[in-house]
Amino acid sequence: MTLRxxxxxxxxxxxxxxxVPHMTGLGLNAQAAKRALDEAGLKPSDIDGLITAYxxxxxxxxxxxxxxxxxxxxxxxAASLTAGGASPALxxxxxxxxxxxxxxxxxxxxxxxxxxxxxxxxxxxxxxAAVGHPYFEHPYGPLIPGFYAMIARRHMHEYGxxxxxxxxxxxxxxxxxxxxxxxxxxxxxxTADVLGAKPIAEPLxxxxxxxxxxxxGALIVMSPERAKDAKSRPVWLWGAGEITTHEHIxxxxxxxxxxxxRSAEIAYRMAGIGPKDIQFAELYDCFTIVPIxxxxxxxxxxxxxxxxxxxxxRAARDGELPVNTHGGMLSHAHAGAAGGLxxxxxxxxxLRGEAGARQVKRHEVALVHNEGGILSQHGTLxxxxxxx
Amino acid sequence: MSSPGPLPLPAPNADSAAYWxxxxxxxxxxxxxxxxxxxxxxxxxxxxxxxxxxxxSVEASGRGRVHSFTVIHRAPSAAFAGQVPYVVALIDLxxxxxxxxxxxxxxxxxxxxxELVRVTFEQRGDGALPQFQRAP
Numbered sequence: 001m002t003l004r005x006x007x008x009x010x011x012x013x014x015x016x017x018x019x020v021p022h023m024t025g026l027g028l029n030a031q032a033a034k035r036a037l038d039e040a041g042l043k044p045s046d047i048d049g050l051i052t053a054y055x056x057x058x059x060x061x062x063x064x065x066x067x068x069x070x071x072x073x074x075x076x077x078a079a080s081l082t083a084g085g086a087s088p089a090l091x092x093x094x095x096x097x098x099x100x101x102x103x104x105x106x107x108x109x110x111x112x113x114x115x116x117x118x119x120x121x122x123x124x125x126x127x128x129a130a131v132g133h134p135y136f137e138h139p140y141g142p143l144i145p146g147f148y149a150m151i152a153r154r155h156m157h158e159y160g161x162x163x164x165x166x167x168x169x170x171x172x173x174x175x176x177x178x179x180x181x182x183x184x185x186x187x188x189x190x191t192a193d194v195l196g197a198k199p200i201a202e203p204l205x206x207x208x209x210x211x212x213x214x215x216x217g218a219l220i221v222m223s224p225e226r227a228k229d230a231k232s233r234p235v236w237l238w239g240a241g242e243i244t245t246h247e248h249i250x251x252x253x254x255x256x257x258x259x260x261x262r263s264a265e266i267a268y269r270m271a272g273i274g275p276k277d278i279q280f281a282e283l284y285d286c287f288t289i290v291p292i293x294x295x296x297x298x299x300x301x302x303x304x305x306x307x308x309x310x311x312x313x314r315a316a317r318d319g320e321l322p323v324n325t326h327g328g329m330l331s332h333a334h335a336g337a338a339g340g341l342x343x344x345x346x347x348x349x350x351l352r353g354e355a356g357a358r359q360v361k362r363h364e365v366a367l368v369h370n371e372g373g374i375l376s377q378h379g380t381l382x383x384x385x386x387x388x
Numbered sequence: 389m390s391s392p393g394p395l396p397l398p399a400p401n402a403d404s405a406a407y408w409x410x411x412x413x414x415x416x417x418x419x420x421x422x423x424x425x426x427x428x429x430x431x432x433x434x435x436x437x438x439x440x441x442x443x444x445s446v447e448a449s450g451r452g453r454v455h456s457f458t459v460i461h462r463a464p465s466a467a468f469a470g471q472v473p474y475v476v477a478l479i480d481l482x483x484x485x486x487x488x489x490x491x492x493x494x495x496x497x498x499x500x501x502x503e504l505v506r507v508t509f510e511q512r513g514d515g516a517l518p519q520f521q522r523a524p
Contacts, residue, residue, distance in 0.1 A: 122466070129464040135404060136430055137488050139396040139517055141460060141468040142476045149458035150478055157456070157501045201476075202459040250478060250488045251430065255456055 002270050005387055007096035008227040008234035011040030011220035012345040017333045018184045020214035021117040025058045026070045028112035028216030028335075033071065036218040041231030042106070047220075049077035049104030051094055053087040053111040053337030056127050057118035067110070077104040081337075084131070084372025085284055086242075087111060088217075088341035089379025093240045095221040105223045111337040112216020124212050131373060133248040145209050145287060147249045147374045149201035152289035154255040156203065158304070163203055165307030166288035167194035170207050170330050172316045173285065177327025179317075179358040184213045185331040194288075208288040210329035210339065217341035219348075224387070235348045238273070238365070239382040241266025249374040260297035260369060263378040267367075268299075271382040275299035278382075279362040280321060280350060282343030284371045285328040291315075294369050295323065298380065322360045325350060340370035344381065351385040395467050398515035404431040406445045411516045416448040416507045418485055429485035450507035451523065452479040455486060457499055475499060479520055493521035 013035030015028040023031065029052065037044065052067050060066040064080035077098045083090050088111060095107035115124055125143070132138050132147070155161045171191055177183035189207060197205035220230070227234040241263040246252045268274055278300060283291040292306035300321060301309045309315055315323035326332045326346035329339040347366040349355045355363075368381040400408040410417035420427045421435035422442035434441050457477035463469040475491040477499065491499045492508065499505075504523040509516040 125462070126465045133430070133488075135399055135401070139398065139512065140476055140488055140490050141395075141464050141471065141474065142488060143460050143462060143464040145462070146458045146460050146476050150456040150476070153458065153501070154456040199459075199461040201461065204458075248430075250486055255478070 001100060003093065003096045003100060003240050004238055004270050004272070005224065005236060006100040007221050007237045008224055009219050009348050010222050010227050010230035010232050010234050011036035011042070012348045013039060013218045014182050014342065014345060015112060015216035017182050017213055017215040019116050020114065023114065023214065025055050025113045025118060026067065028114060028214060029067060029110045029218070030071060032112055032216035032218035033108055033110050036220050039232055040220045042220065042229070044071065044073055046106050047073050047108045048075055049095065049098050049107030050075040051079050051081065051091045051107060051109050053091065054080060054082045055113050056336060057113050057115060077107065083377050085286060085337070085340050086370045086372030086377040086379045087337035088344055089368060089370035089381050090242060092219065092221060092237070092344060092381060093242060093379060096237055096240065099221065099223045105226045107221045108218060109221055110216065110218040111341050113336040113338065114214040115212050115335045116214045118214070121212065133250065136250065137248060143201055145204050146201035148287040148289060149204045150249065151255050151293070151375070152203055152287070155289060155293065158256055159307065161292065161307035163195055164191060165292065165311045166208055167191045168310040169285065169288040169291050170194045172310065173324045173328045174331045176317055176325050176358055177331035180326050180332055183327045183332045184211050185327065204287055210286045210334040211331070213333040213335045215333040215335035215338050217338045217345055219344060233352050235351045236384045236387050237381065238384045238388040239267040239269070239271030241270065241380045242378065244377040247373050247376045252374065257303070258293060258297055258375040259378040260294045260371065260380065263380040264298040264369070267380040267382050271388060273365065273382065277365055278321065278367045279365050280325060280360045281323050281367045281369070282325070282347050283323055283369050284340050284343070285324055285330050286334070286339070288330065290371070290375070291323055293375070298367060298369060317358060317360065325355065325358050325360060343368050343370070347383050351383060395512060397513040398517060403433055407431045408515055410445065410447070411509060411518050414509055414516070416450050416518050417445045418448050418483060419443050420446045427483055427485060429481070429487045449482045452481040452505055452520065454499055454501055454503045454505060455480045456501060457491065459497060473497070477520065479505060489518060489520050491521065492519045495522050
């Protein structure tokens with residue numbers, strides 16, 4: 001079943017972002033949801049579907065119904081999805097599925113956690129280490145940045161990618177974040193800052209790694225028919241694709257080409273467009289090597305040229321194909337499953353032409369990519385300003 | 389590697405009992421499908437190629453090549469704090485399957501992609517953990 005033109009995003013919301021000790025994870029979700037709903041001019045009783053992700057800081061089982069209870073809604077469709085960083089794109093796809101199947105017509109998609117203040121930094125790092133295989137990787141102390149470091153080193157080995165290329169990702173995204181009023185990071189950085197930062201897992205240093213934020217994000221997704229009731233401009237889902245190729249890095253089919261290729265192909269086919277039609281992209285960026293890989297695997301640049309694409313400024317806000325115009329997870333916010341949600345929110349704002357100082361010139365069609373695990377599970381979205 | 393603090397121990401389960409028993413006995417074991425001949429690293433109840441349940445353990449040569457590696461500077465937990473900096477690598481075994489391990493012993497931090505390594509065993513609790521060192 002195609003999802004083209006089956007669902008619209010009519011509201012987006014971000015919670016307070018950064019260190020927000022006066023709010024819980026559920027509170028961050030609720031604040032983002034309220035802001036998204038207000039933007040759409042809707043009321044809580046309009047919501048008949050709820051999709052959320054998971055929490056690693058708060059001890060709730062069945063987060064979907066926990067959140068419904070907290071928000072005082074009784075949705076006839078509710079789910080919680082555990083797909084790591086891929087969750088937001090997949091949540092939107094599930095929302096569109098539910099709408100296309102007639103099971104819901106107004107779905108709240110939300111994710112958020114108090115990752116910065118709801119746990120210590122050591123607890124955050126240790127909890128995330130659980131992403132490694134508990135029996136065959138964990139005993140070796142691999143660390144999540146270590147997994148991505150091995151991917152980065154292999155890309156450097158095969159394609160001549162340099163640390164400076166990855167640094168360009170961090171520097172450009174920081175520049176974008178400085179134009180975003182709600183971004184976690186507020187100070188500019190230079191290539192020298194990135195290259196000279198504390199080493200975490202060679203070749204990655206601290207500024208090659210995403211943030212640990214308190215943050216929540218939300219979308220209101222509606223059927224095209226009901227979207228007419230919203231006061232905001234709807235953004236249309238043109239295409240979507242998903243794939244899972246492995247979970248643990250030791251089982252990854254390749255360290256230089258990932259499932260992004262397949263999920264993007266599915267999304268392009270559904271949208272009836274190709275990579276050359278994409279005007280800007282919001283790519284998952286847990287580490288600086290990842291947007292480089294995804295730009296290649298989504299066909300936005302030829303294989304092996306992702307490093308040059310960033311180094312030469314072609315992905316900068318005023319470049320040929322702007323990437324992560326809000327600052328991404330490296331500079332805007334990263335809080336569990338909410339990280340990639342902000343890429344969707346940013347795409348919506350850019351497509352509407354409401355991105356203010358960071359507005360890109362061409363904003364009719366965007367690609368958003370999320371990935372979870374170690375580039376294990378992928379979701380690609382193609383969003384358009386008009387009905388396709 | 390010296391071991392200050394409780395490093396994670398081998399944790400055999402029904403899938404991996406033979407693997408960890410092998411490691412304790414100084415053998416690196418893979419699994420092989422009796423029906424289709426596929427060989428793999430991560431212990432499973434069935435063959436992920438053909439779903440045959442006719443699975444057997446086979447001893448690997450213990451030789452391999454480094455596919456990629458990293459040097460960890462930020463310990464993932466208190467247990468590893470005394471170990472940094474240490475090398476984590478993906479090893480392509482001579483038999484084909486890929487596994488993850490530390491590179492230990494002399495010159496570990498000078499390791500390079502493509503370099504030959506061979507297995508060694510590190511005692512952890514009552515068991516042993518397959519590790520790799522640079523092959524002379």
